[in-house]
Amino acid sequence: MxxxxxxxxxxxxxxxxxxxxxxxxxxxxxxxxxxxxxxxxxxxxxxxxxxxxxxxxxxxxxxxxxxxxxxxxxxxxxxxxxxxxxxxxxxxxxxxxxxxxxxxxxxxxxxxxxxxxxxxxxxxxxxxxxxxxxxxxxxxxxxxxxxxxxxxxxxxxxxxxxxxxxxxxxxxxxxxxxxxxxxxxxxxxxxxxYKKKKEELQVLGYIYGNFKITQNGVAYLKVPYETVKEFNLEPIQVARMVNSLADLENIKNWVFFAEKENGEIFGEFRSNGPVVNDIAFKYGGGGHALAAGATIKDWDTVSKMLEDFDTNCKNN
Ligand SMILES: [Mn+2]
Known part of the structure; x- marks a missing residue:
């Protein structure tokens, strides 16, 4: 102080x-x-x-x-x-x-x-x-x-x-x-x-059924806008559920991408070691070393970002 x-x-x-x-x-x-x-x-x-x-x-x-x-x-x-x-x-x-x-x-x-x-x-x-x-x-x-x-x-x-x-x-x-x-x-x-809407609990079923893991320990989930709407949630609400994967074993990063109505994508990134805010910043976002976010312009850019996270986890 x-x-x-x-x-x-x-x-x-x-x-x-x-x-x-x-x-x-x-x-x-x-x-x-x-x-x-x-x-x-x-x-x-x-x-x-x-x-x-x-x-x-x-x-x-x-x-x-x-x-x-x-x-x-x-x-x-x-x-x-x-x-x-x-x-x-x-x-x-x-x-x-x-x-x-x-x-x-x-x-x-x-x-x-x-x-x-x-x-x-x-x-x-x-x-x-x-x-x-x-x-x-x-x-x-x-x-x-x-x-x-x-x-x-x-x-x-x-x-x-x-x-x-x-x-x-x-x-x-x-x-x-x-x-x-x-x-x-x-x-x-x-x-x-910590109170949850019914829809937030129901979307957990989707999350646990659909996340993927890269070679070097990035757990990720991509949620298209149609799916966000199906659960009657806002894209940011879905993206902020990223910590539902926090306790998965053998991972270093866990990241969520949820599409907005205009095609942009909310990204939330978490880590238990390799710093994620530098990568967030590279794509127009920001945040803390181990918890960051960004709004990304399209799914192609999301793929590039995932490669960056994966490489970062490989090297750190
Ligand atoms: Mn704060």
Whole structure:
């Protein structure tokens, strides 16, 4: 934790009356948890601030919070805080570019030129919500949080760590967590986060019946648009079920491709060793070393990508 940097962030927040918080498109629990948690902290710690959560609301994340999704009245006097996203294009609502000052707080590897004035980026963090937690714990004199805010941060941490499954060593995180979990109920959060639609369970049958494995340990599934529709799901929902293959023995990567109505293909890539975000980036995507995604233009490109994953698994 970089104390000086966190102090600087808190000082900037103190300076502005108008603050807009941004996160990535296709939001997940971590982007909702970190943004709702930070809004809660600012409103509980300072008087006379207007804080807006930008971007379109996703109903399935209502258990964590809401968005305000407003049009900024005075961007030239607004502080933008961009959370949980590295590339400018993936920010939900591009009005941050018009803001007076931009802070980025993120745990993804940045692939593009910096667009921000102040950067707190550290890929060692397992979630952006944990970064917000560290800002809170670093500044306990100035910063306060409500129970709802603490629940949001906890949900974000749970979401991105898969209930601590993806952590190499949970010690430092588990030491901090009691500071926000002491009076919250975790079960209702888990129930909402992990509830499945009937269609999602039915598509598992298709997944387990149709995945393939390359020579060097890439398990993959290609799902054409007709199949996505048959299960009455959205392509992104199918692509994000990629972890249903995570526990397959003798594999290094597991990747899903689900076609959209316009012929483009959502790809989600996971790994237990060989880095996948460099390959994602080569094809216009991004993400973490072991969990990345991309939108791919056609099935020919998907085949090329699969060759890249396979070669990468052979060599690593
Ligand atoms: Mn995240």
């Amino acid at each position: 970089d104390k000086k940097l966190i102090d600087e962030i808190v000082k900037k927040i103190e300076e502005y009356k108008e603050i807009a918080i941004y996160r990535h498109v296709m939001p997940d629990p971590d982007s909702y948890g970190s943004s709702n948690g930070l809004k809660d902290i600012i409103l509980n710690s300072f008087k006379d601030k207007n804080v807006y959560l930008m971007g379109e609301h996703s109903d399935r994340l209502s258990y964590i919070g809401e968005t305000d999704n407003v049009k900024l009245k005075d961007p030239k006097n607004t502080l933008a805080i961009v959370l949980d996203v590295s590339n400018a294009e993936r920010v939900d609502d591009q009005s941050f570019l018009d803001c007076d000052y931009i802070i980025k707080i993120d745990h993804h590897k940045p692939f593009t030129e910096p667009f921000e004035n102040l950067i707190f980026v550290d890929t060692n963090y397992s979630s952006c919500s944990e970064m917000i937690l560290d800002i809170l714990l670093n500044s306990t004199k100035e910063l306060k949080i409500s129970k709802k805010g603490r629940e949001a941060l906890y949900a974000g941490i749970i979401g991105d760590t898969g209930r601590f499954l993806y952590l190499d060593n949970p010690t430092s995180l588990l030491e901090k967590l009691p500071k926000i979990t002491f009076d919250i109920e975790a079960k209702p959060i888990y129930r909402e986060m």
